[in-house]
Amino acid sequence: MSLPDRLADALTAHTRVVLVVLLLATALVGAGMPMVDDDSSLDQFESDSAEAQALERIEGNFTSDQQENATNVQVISRDDNVLTKESLLSSLEFQQEIRANESINSTLVEDQPITGVENVVAITAIRNDQAADLNQTRAGLEDGLNETVGLQRQYEQLNESSDESDPEYQQQAAELEAQFDAVVENATVGLTENQTAEYEEAVRQARQIESQRYEIRSQTESPEENPEYQQLSDQLEGVYQAGTFGVLEDEYAALESDEQPPIDEQIEALENLDDEEFERTIEETLSGDADDNFAIALMATSYDPGSTQADVRMTSLTQSSDSDGAEAEAMGGVDDRIVESQLQLHDLAESQGHEQEYLVFGSGVITDEIDRSMGDSLAIVGPLALLFVVVALFVAYRDLLDIVLGVVGIAAVLVWTFGFMGWAGIAFNQMFVAVPVLLIGLSIDYAIHVFMRHREQRETRSRSETQADAGTAGDVRGSMTVALAGVGVALVWVTATTVIGFLSNLVSPIGPIREFGIVSSVGIVAALIVFGALIPAAKVEFDEFLEARGIDRRKRAFGTGGGRFSELLTVGSTAARKVPILVLVLVLVLSAGGAYGATQVDTSFEEEDFLAEDPPAWTENLPGGMSPGEYHAKNDLEFVNQHFQREGSQAQLLVEGEVDDPDALAQIDAARDDAAESSVAYELATGEEDVQDPLSTMERVAAQNESFNESFHAADTDDDGVPDENVSALYDQLFETDEEAASQVLSRTDGGDGGDEYDAARLVIGVEGDASAADTTDEMRDIADGIEDGSDGRWTATATGDPIVSHIVEQDLLNTVLESLLITLVAVFAFLAVAYWLTGNSASLGIVTLLPVAFSVSWILGTMYLIGMPFNVLTGMITSLTIGLGVAYSIHISARYSLELERQGNVWSALRTTVTGTGGALLGSAATTVGGFGVLAFAILPALQQFGIITALTITYAFLASVVVLPALLVLWTRYFGPEVSFDPSGASGPTPAASDGGTPASAAHDGSKNDGDGE
Structure with a gap:
């Protein structure tokens, strides 16, 4: 007797033992099902490529203009004209509602959590009013000092021409002192006690200096040529500076502050603007002349800078992704509190529709739609697949018991598969939605082959022998023994080759694909066990039970x-x-x-591959448990890509090595120009490309800081705009002047001798949201190669960023296709x-x-x-x-x-x-x-x-x-x-x-x- 015959005979001879053992095993393995977690993050598909590693080094060694552990939400306003006063006021009132919602407000970062065009315009109006008042106050202080100097001259003339003991002198002197006091009192109206004291000191110094200057003038025909007189004049200028800008230093600093005034003050400021002032403020805010073009970045690329007409604008919300209290359950790499808050934000925006249309786009909204689409997909295709299988089995089997056994077997296979996932710690992701359908379709094949061979055997015996001569080969157990022995070898071979096909995915560098191959292989093996032992044993027991009661269980095999x-x-x-x-x-x-x-x-x-479109109309008629929800993220993503730069749509060039070498800086400058000319570069409404690098950062800081500006130009000896000496010292000063900006583009380490060493720099290039990952990768790699040319190994350049890492995944997918094909063909052939x-x-x-x-x-x-x-x-x-x-x-x-x-x-x-x-x-x-x-x-x-x-x-x-x-x-x-x-x-x-x-x-x-x- 062959091995397949012996195994088949043992199985059919001890069917009850087989049932007990396998049912207990099913319960044990199935206990892992509750441990299955879900993960819809696309980051899990990234492989350990050089580009991904470079991106990790960037995240570890550089800071970002976005706050750490934070995520941005884009709230986009759409209307015929979103730059009217009414539209901006509506958005500010919407911000008040956001703040009033505790679930949303609790996720917002502390520093400038909400920034939109409406805020920039309102703050500009507030700052303009403050600046006007401040300039008026400063002018009053300056006028007081001018009057002080004039009164001091009168005082000196009085001293020169009169006797101090003369009553008339004393009266005139007292009147002059009273005028001095009146000047101070008038000039310091509205100032604090400390500011008044500072101004009084400036007045005192101005009187003293002017007294000394008067003495020199009275003794010299040309006092301007007198060095001492010139020195006193310079001192007087300093006193003017201290008595005006110095007294108002805190107020002027507040004008430059990034801190936003309260929303109610912003609303009041906008309401107080007349039409002419409002349009002037819009033009000033959105002219594109500002160094950082911050407000312009909130407008669509099609916006004409300075125009008071636009049909779309953006407000950015920044949320902290840190868990609040107990560590929150991660949903696709986004905290569940972030997902929930963005959904509430979406609902809140929907309720504002009568004012103007809002589009809410963020990682939480996308995560929710991906998660819901997985659930909705399962809810639709699971029952449909099962229904189709039942109908097909009805046509093939034409027997209720066999159909029920098939469905029970499918359930057991799924229990084994998902139980294994739980015990193995494999998370359920987008790919695993296909697993139930895969196993439903494949595992039932085993039952069909076993059942049909069993039917053939019983039908053959019934035709070829009399009942008396049939022997055991024609009864239920005998026929099942022959069927399992006959088809069992083929089933084992089928299982082995199918497992080989799935396990060939282990060569893939993409983790979820490897996990899919493992889980599918386990499911196929489970199908062999269930339909090669458990279900046949159950069928033998049921058929014998029914035939013992006179019910004929012989059926014709399909075909x-x-x-x-x-x-x-x-x-x-x-x-x-x-x-x-x-x-x-x-x-x-x-x-x-x-x-x-x-x-x-x-x-x-691409992200679009995992975003569902709005379900077709027929799904609305499905039962409540199967009816899917609404999906907007895919259309919203297309809209955002068309009009704005989306978060994550950035390529980066990581330059590592001697980045403080002047030649390296020159190469970075050339790369910046190449990046700006790239066909995939994102273009702001001003027509400029969004490129951030050490040079652009130094240029911006130099425009704001006089001391650094002098150093920056001093280091540029050939006036080509690129420093060519003392670059390391210039970097040191950049960190001293604006560490936050410097750390976004430069990485430094402790040199060990008290100085810093600069080992890396980066360029951040905004790319068009609809630019293909392949085009972005090709162009960025060309630019990176240009940086390395002629470096003699002193520095290297790596093109990275989300679009490039996504392209690596595409390449890994193609390699997986080719490698798994080759491996499967060779392995299956062997x-x-x-x-x-x-x-x-x-x-x-x-x-x-x-x-x-x-x-x-x-x-x-x-x-x-x-x-x-x-x-x-x-x-x-x-x-x-x-x-x-x-x-x-x-x-x-x-x-x-x-x-x-x-x-x-x-x-x-x-x-x-x-x-x-x-x-x-x-x-x-x-x-x-x-x-x-x-x-x-x-x-x-x-x-x-x-x-x-x-x-x-x-x-x-x-x-x-x-x-x-x-x-x-x-x-x-x-x-x-x-x-x-x-x-x-x-x-x-x-x-x-x-x-x-x-x-x-x-x-x-x-x-x-x-x-x-x-x-x-």
């Missing part, structure tokens, strides 16, 4: 017994008998076309060759079995090209999936053909038995699998829709290849490489020979050699 299905399934065997060469030629031509199309398939890894050789067949039969699968791979890739479907994180696995799934169909056909050829000895009768018996089971399994995957077309996630469509086509191609192409290959193999059997054409006609082990004995069938008949 046997004649009829339209049987005739349809014989198309392949007929073509193999009549025109095998023609079949092969047509297949080769079709495959060549598919191979060409395969080279043209694009690769995609496995089949060895397996067939060990079972007494020629190893060449393994090649023949695999060829139709290779053909179907080219067909499916060509189809992807024709319908414009790219490789993404799901469709990128289609090659290994095609081989893993498709080879199952070929194995079942080849294994059955080999078995029937040995038993019947005639090529045509063996082929006819194979395509009607096993082919019928394959048709049933293909129908359930195609339907299971096909329902993914109704998923909300676009990537899942594509995966479902292309996988359903894959199964269809694999089935057609196995029942149409493989028979012709098997005939050719038998003729030239196979055993000595009969080619007598009479075996192709008449009734289908008995299936399974009930065929004609080989000895009786060998009525001719393999050259008997020409096969045509």
Whole structure:
């Protein structure tokens, strides 16, 4: 007795033990299901590439203009004109409502959490009023000092011309002192006590200096030429400075402060502006003349600077992503509190629709939509897949008990699979939405093959023997033993090859793809255990129980017994008998076309791949639990990309090495120009590109700080705008002057001798939101190469940033496709060759079995090209999936053909038995699998829709290849490489020979050699 026979006999002889053991194992493994977490973050798809590592170094060594552990939300106002006073006031009032919402307000950072055009305009109005009042006060202080100097001259003239003891002198002197006091009193109205004291000191010093100057003038004809007089004049100028700007130093500093006045003050300031003042303020704020163009960055790229007309503008909210209290559960890399607050912000914005339309776009909103789309997709496709399988099983089985057992088996497989994920700590992500459908479609194949072979066996025995002579081979246990022994080897081979196909994804550098391969492999093994042991044991127990009570459980196998299905399934065997060469030629031509199309398939890894579009109208009629929600993020993303620079749409160049070398700075300057001219660079409304680097930072700081400005220009000895000496010292001064700005573009380390060493610099280049990752990567890499030219290894440059890291993922996906294809083909070929050789067949039969699968791979890739479907994180696995799934169909056909050829000895009768018996089971399994995957077309996630469509086509191609192409290959193999059997054409006609082990004995069938008949 062979090993498969012994295993099958042991299983059917101890069905109750099998049931108890496997049910306990299912409960144990299933205990891990509650431990399955979810993760929808796209960061998990990033590989450990040089570009990703460079981005990590940037995040660790540089600061960002965005606060640490913070995320931005873009609130975009849309209306006919969003620059009217009413529109800006409405936005400020909306900000008050945001602040009043505790859930939202608690997530906002402390420093300038909300900034919009409305704030900038209102603050400009406030600052203008403050500046006007301040200038008026300063002018009053200056006038007082002028009056003081004039009064002091009168005082000196009085002293010069009068006797101090003269009563008239004393009276005039007292009047002058009173005037001095009046000057101080008038000039210091509204000032604080300290400011008044400072001004009084300035008045005292001015009187003293003017007294000294008067004395020199009275003694010298040309006092301006007197050095002492000039020195006193300079001192008097300093006193004026101290008595005006010095007294008001805090007020002038407040004008330059970034701190925002309270919202109610901003609202009041706007309300107090008349129409002319309002338009003047708008023009001033949005003229684009400011050094940092901050307000312009909040306007769309189509905005005309200085215009008072615009249909869209932006307000930016900054939220802290730190967990509040207990560590918050992460949802796709975004705190759940952030997600919840952004959803509340979205609802709050929706309630403002009667004022003006608001669009809320942020990582929390995107995370919510991705998470909901996964849940909604499962809610729709899960029941549909199950319903389709039940209907298909009803057609194939026509038996309620077998259908129930199939559904129970599917549930057990899912419990094993998700239980394993929980125990292994594998999070549920976008890709794993396909797993339930994948396992529903695949695992039921095992049941169909076992059940159909079991039915064939019982049907065969009932026809060939009397009940008295049937023996154990015709009863429930005996038939199941024969069925498991007959199909068991093929099932093990199918499992092994399918697992090989999935595990080939372990070569992928993308973590979720590797995890998908592992989980799917575990699911397939679980399907073999459940449908190869648990469900057969349950079927034996139930069938025996029912038959003991007089209920006949014998059923006809699908595809046997004649009829339209049987005739349809014989198309392949007929073509193999009549025109095998023609079949092969047509297949080769079709495959060549598919191979060409395969080279043209694009690769995609974009956020849009994971964002759902608004569900179609028919979903509104689904039951409450299946009805999906609304989805706007994809359209909103397109709108944001079209009008604004989106957070994360930045490329970065990391320069490492001797970045304080003047030559390095010159290369960075050239790179800045190249970046600005790049076709992917984001252009502000002013027409300028958004590029930040050490030079632009120094230029901005120099425009604001006189001392650094002098040093900056002194270091530029050739006046080309790029410092060429003392660069390290200039960097030191930059950090002293504005450390926050400097640390965004320069990285320094402790030199060990009290000084700093600069080891890295970066350029941040804003890119168009709709620019392709490939174009961005190519252009940034060219710029990086330009920085390295001529550096002699003194510095290196790496192009990185989110768009470039995304392109690396695209490349990794393409490499995964190619590598997994090669590995799967080689591994499956080796496995089949060895397996067939060990079972007494020629190893060449393994090649023949695999060829139709290779053909179907080219067909499916060509189809992807024709319908414009790219490789993404799901469709990128289609090659290994095609081989893993498709080879199952070929194995079942080849294994059955080999078995029937040995038993019947005639090529045509063996082929006819194979395509009607096993082919019928394959048709049933293909129908359930195609339907299971096909329902993914109704998923909300676009990537899942594509995966479902292309996988359903894959199964269809694999089935057609196995029942149409493989028979012709098997005939050719038998003729030239196979055993000595009969080619007598009479075996192709008449009734289908008995299936399974009930065929004609080989000895009786060998009525001719393999050259008997020409096969045509």
